[in-house]
Amino acid sequence: MNFKSVFHVIAWLLAVVGALMGGCGLVSFLHGEPAAAWQALAGSSAGTLAAAAVLWVLTRSPRELSRRDGLGVVAFGWLLAGMAGAVPFYLAGAAETPVAALFETISGMTTTGATVLTNLEALPKGLLLWRALTQFIGGMGVLILVVAILPFAGVGGMQLYRAEMPGPSKDRIEPRVASTAKMLWGVYILLTGVLLLLLRALGVSWFDAVCHALTTMATGGFSTHTASIAAFDSAAVEGVLIVFMLLAGINFSLHYRALRGEFAPWWRDGEVRFLLGVFAGATLLGTGLLHHARAAAGAPWGGTLREAAFTCASIMTTTGYTTGDYDQWPAAAKAILVLLMFMGGCAGSTAGGIKVGRIQVMLKAVTREVRLFMQPQAVIPVRMGRKFLGDEILLAILSFVALFLFLMLVGVLAMIPLTPDIQTAASSVITCMGNVGPGFAAVGPTLTFAELPDLGKAILTLLMLVGRLELYTVLAIFMPAFWRK
Amino acid sequence: MGGQFEGKEKSMRILIIGGGQTGAHLAEKFCEDDHDVVVVDSDEEALAELDTHLDLMTVHGNGADPSVLEEADIERADLLVAVTDRDDTNILACIFARARGVGRTVARVSSSSYSASRHIHFERLGVDRLVNQYDEYARDLYNVLRLPGSIEVADLLDNRVMVVGMSVHMDSPLLGYSLKNFASREWLRKIRFVAVVRGDDVMTPHGDTTFLVGDDVYFAGEPDDIADFMQWAWPEHKRFQRVVIAGGGELGLQLARMLERSRMQIVLIEQDEDRADLCSAELNRTLVIKGDALDQETLAGIGEAEDMAYVASTGSDEHNIIGCLVAEKYGARFTAAQVGKKEYIGIVNQLRLLDRIVDPHLAMINSILHFVRGKNVQAAAILARLPGELIELKLSPGHKWAGKAIQDLQIPDGVIIVSALRGGQVRTATGDLALAAGDRVVAYCLPAAMPKMEALFSA
Numbered sequence: 001m002n003f004k005s006v007f008h009v010i011a012w013l014l015a016v017v018g019a020l021m022g023g024c025g026l027v028s029f030l031h032g033e034p035a036a037a038w039q040a041l042a043g044s045s046a047g048t049l050a051a052a053a054v055l056w057v058l059t060r061s062p063r064e065l066s067r068r069d070g071l072g073v074v075a076f077g078w079l080l081a082g083m084a085g086a087v088p089f090y091l092a093g094a095a096e097t098p099v100a101a102l103f104e105t106i107s108g109m110t111t112t113g114a115t116v117l118t119n120l121e122a123l124p125k126g127l128l129l130w131r132a133l134t135q136f137i138g139g140m141g142v143l144i145l146v147v148a149i150l151p152f153a154g155v156g157g158m159q160l161y162r163a164e165m166p167g168p169s170k171d172r173i174e175p176r177v178a179s180t181a182k183m184l185w186g187v188y189i190l191l192t193g194v195l196l197l198l199l200r201a202l203g204v205s206w207f208d209a210v211c212h213a214l215t216t217m218a219t220g221g222f223s224t225h226t227a228s229i230a231a232f233d234s235a236a237v238e239g240v241l242i243v244f245m246l247l248a249g250i251n252f253s254l255h256y257r258a259l260r261g262e263f264a265p266w267w268r269d270g271e272v273r274f275l276l277g278v279f280a281g282a283t284l285l286g287t288g289l290l291h292h293a294r295a296a297a298g299a300p301w302g303g304t305l306r307e308a309a310f311t312c313a314s315i316m317t318t319t320g321y322t323t324g325d326y327d328q329w330p331a332a333a334k335a336i337l338v339l340l341m342f343m344g345g346c347a348g349s350t351a352g353g354i355k356v357g358r359i360q361v362m363l364k365a366v367t368r369e370v371r372l373f374m375q376p377q378a379v380i381p382v383r384m385g386r387k388f389l390g391d392e393i394l395l396a397i398l399s400f401v402a403l404f405l406f407l408m409l410v411g412v413l414a415m416i417p418l419t420p421d422i423q424t425a426a427s428s429v430i431t432c433m434g435n436v437g438p439g440f441a442a443v444g445p446t447l448t449f450a451e452l453p454d455l456g457k458a459i460l461t462l463l464m465l466v467g468r469l470e471l472y473t474v475l476a477i478f479m480p481a482f483w484r485k
Numbered sequence: 486m487g488g489q490f491e492g493k494e495k496s497m498r499i500l501i502i503g504g505g506q507t508g509a510h511l512a513e514k515f516c517e518d519d520h521d522v523v524v525v526d527s528d529e530e531a532l533a534e535l536d537t538h539l540d541l542m543t544v545h546g547n548g549a550d551p552s553v554l555e556e557a558d559i560e561r562a563d564l565l566v567a568v569t570d571r572d573d574t575n576i577l578a579c580i581f582a583r584a585r586g587v588g589r590t591v592a593r594v595s596s597s598s599y600s601a602s603r604h605i606h607f608e609r610l611g612v613d614r615l616v617n618q619y620d621e622y623a624r625d626l627y628n629v630l631r632l633p634g635s636i637e638v639a640d641l642l643d644n645r646v647m648v649v650g651m652s653v654h655m656d657s658p659l660l661g662y663s664l665k666n667f668a669s670r671e672w673l674r675k676i677r678f679v680a681v682v683r684g685d686d687v688m689t690p691h692g693d694t695t696f697l698v699g700d701d702v703y704f705a706g707e708p709d710d711i712a713d714f715m716q717w718a719w720p721e722h723k724r725f726q727r728v729v730i731a732g733g734g735e736l737g738l739q740l741a742r743m744l745e746r747s748r749m750q751i752v753l754i755e756q757d758e759d760r761a762d763l764c765s766a767e768l769n770r771t772l773v774i775k776g777d778a779l780d781q782e783t784l785a786g787i788g789e790a791e792d793m794a795y796v797a798s799t800g801s802d803e804h805n806i807i808g809c810l811v812a813e814k815y816g817a818r819f820t821a822a823q824v825g826k827k828e829y830i831g832i833v834n835q836l837r838l839l840d841r842i843v844d845p846h847l848a849m850i851n852s853i854l855h856f857v858r859g860k861n862v863q864a865a866a867i868l869a870r871l872p873g874e875l876i877e878l879k880l881s882p883g884h885k886w887a888g889k890a891i892q893d894l895q896i897p898d899g900v901i902i903v904s905a906l907r908g909g910q911v912r913t914a915t916g917d918l919a920l921a922a923g924d925r926v927v928a929y930c931l932p933a934a935m936p937k938m939e940a941l942f943s944a
Binding site: 174178179 | 498521522523529537540541542
């Protein structure tokens with residue numbers, strides 16, 4: 001790894017983070033909030049910008065990024081940006097320990113949405129806006145943003161794009177990586193703007209509309225209310241959010257094509273169909289199970305369907321908004337939610353999880369093995385869309401899934417001594433690695449992660465990064481080969 | 486780079502069909518020039534290789550398959566360059582591209598029957614330019630045979646100016662002197678020194694640059710002046726009297742056709758009877774011999790000659806290399822072979838087995854780049870061993886260079902003005918030459934100087 005080139009890009013990244021924090025500080029100041037609130041943001045912003053400037057000067061005239069450097073930029077960049085972004089939470093007294101503040105920020109940037117803050121209404125608006133912004137920049141990828149707005153030489157930008165973009169295939173919508181990054185961020189911002197206006201039209205306040213638009217398109221799930229979306233108590237708001245959460249869970253290059261007038265790829269995409277099919281199936285099944293459990297209490301069908309649909313969309317796209325306490329759901333319905341947490345959204349979306357495409361390929365590969373067991377001479381291809389997948393790609397995808405599950409298992413084992421019960425340990429790991437947000441039991445939808453010990457928060461912070469950056473980028477820095485010159 | 490001299494030209498979206506050696510080289514050039522590049526190839530490994538080194542998009546599939554072309558967003562391309570090793574694929578890709586509204590298309594072909602056809606108008610079909618790879622190699626070889634001893638040769642300004650690279654030897658009259666010492670020589674008014682390559686360094690020569698043994702010097706001028714200058718500076722390189730071409734394939738035949746314009750005696754050896762008949766029918770004063778070029782009797786039958794050059798252009802690399810070794814034994818002063826395999830090129834160069842390898846790609850790449858940059862920059866050439874580029878620019882009226890003498894211009898470091906073409910007449914770019922609007926000016930630019938030149942000509 002070449003430190004100079006790596007930290008030169010990170011200097012730019014910190015500058016972006018510092019500038020955004022400064023903006024939030026300004027909002028806080030203009031809202032006439034107490035000095036402690038805006039000073040925490042302004043101070044962190046100034047410190048981050050100063051650090052960025054020093055780093056930039058120290059690393060002038062860097063070399064072109066190699067592939068390894070790209071991984072380094074993304075892994076260390078996310079960590080350092082998370083640290084810089086955590087400062088205001090600690091300074092403003094919102095988070096009790098530095099680890100808790102880092103947990104909150106990384107949870108934001110990885111669009112997980114797990115929180116340690118227990119009373120959101122009491123927090124200054126500037127800080128809540130910064131919290132929503134951490135999700136927004138992390139959603140499409142803050143380094144992809146850097147590539148989009150700064151003139152990085154092509155190859156270096158490509159390494160960053162590869163290391164940060166989720167999904168097994170890194171298809172590009174434009175030949176040049178800088179234009180690809182611009183288009184993706186353009187679509188992202190456009191959809192966020194549309195959502196903002198829709199929420200505003202439904203009577204949501206400007207501040208809430210902005211924050212929720214930012215965290216919905218990022219599939220993040222940070223709300224400005226402790227009760228999350230239930231605070232609005234509006235079927236229309238929930239309906240709009242369901243649609244936009246699903247949109248955010250779909251490959252943004254398909255949205256880009258649709259905006260250019262090509263709708264066919266959108267409809268024909270196997271991942272989209274699978275995602276929407278799973279959503280419909282899970283909603284119907286969930287509604288049935290919930291209704292069965294609540295029939296005695298005489299709960300109406302409509303309310304049950306509304307709760308099931310919103311929860312399924314929120315969990316499947318790894319957003320993590322809640323409208324009800326799904327920890328009270330019957331066990332079978334909870335099991336469905338766990339499966340949805342594993343799957344996540346499509347490749348190239350802002351959603352987390354293993355990704356629909358990989359799950360599809362895994363299912364097909366397993367089916368093939370079973371059929372081959374019965375009929376060894378059969379030649380059965382595994383396809384993704386129309387594309388035939390060779391053994392090499394198949395192996396890569398299957399080993400990703402296996403490694404993902406293995407790391408989860410290790411995480412759960414590590415969390416067991418740090419949590420009150422196994423359900424908490426398991427669900428906290430699944431929800432954090434899948435970048436969902438709330439889990440079950442002690443980290444359920446109505447509770448927070450505040451009660452976990454600092455060590456537990458640190459482990460989950462690492463797992464959130466591992467999940468968001470799709471394993472290898474983070475794991476690479478633990479390899480000796482990575483550090484060689 | 487070169488494409489941006491007259492105002493900042495908008496970057497193009499270029500679709501390259503075929504990611505082999507030629508395609509990869511072109512992709513690299515286009516990326517450097519800031520174009521949007523998409524490469525289509527059916528070899529996934531080649532694509533993966535490209536993808537890791539260059540900022541471009543790759544699409545896997547057959548380049549003549551409409552669905553693959555759609556996947557590559559063909560309708561958005563401004564230019565299609567088809568350089569797979571199959572003629573039919575290349576031509577089909579161009580035809581499809583035109584049907585989808587692509588502005589310009591180039592296809593590489595290896596059979597001369599396409600370019601020779603008078604009845605099928607490829608331009609009307611949608612192929613703007615057919616680049617025959619053998620024509621390009623043949624021209625390359627022809628240039629070297631014309632100027633014995635040269636490392637490489639490139640034509641500029643509609644073949645009116647040539648750039649030649651030569652090595653400075655122990656007994657060269659240039660040795661130990663600098664250009665200042667030759668101020669009184671008449672040739673200095675006609676020959677322009679472009680670059681001196683010393684080890685890994687490239688310099689743009691000034692009046693006090695001294696020539697050393699082992700330097701590769703590049704100079705430019707009109708063909709006749711170049712020939713006179715070379716007679717003086719490299720008297721040991723006498724012109725060839727006889728050229729033996731082994732292999733009457735497309736390359737050999739084309740080369741023989743070109744050589745018939747010179748005074749050299751030409752012998753073409755072809756093994757296949759039918760092909761030999763065809764060659765003899767096509768050619769006028771070439772002696773066509775049916776036989777095996779590796780057979781001692783065949784060579785002995787031609788008779789020894791003192792100033793003989795031998796060119797091996799059979800379809801087999803191995804045959805060509807061995808053929809050259811045999812010919813050397815029979816007194817050939819110069820041997821050249823067509824070698825396609827990359828692995829061989831390195832080995833042959835290392836062992837110094839022959840004088841020259843015909844690099845199948847470079848000549849064609851030059852030709853394609855000429856065409857692609859055609860709008861503002863009429864010709865550009867890359868020389869294999871010389872970094873940087875020869876660029877041609879047209880002085881627009883009102884440009885700050887127009888009307889000034891070269892010595893009064895503020896030329897960026899690493900740029901040398903080579904010559905100017907005004908009203909069909911070539912003018913060597915001596916310091917007192919005043920440039921005028923409408924001049925076509927050739928300049929050599931080191932890579933580092935390109936941005937400055939760009940700024941200078943986009944202002």
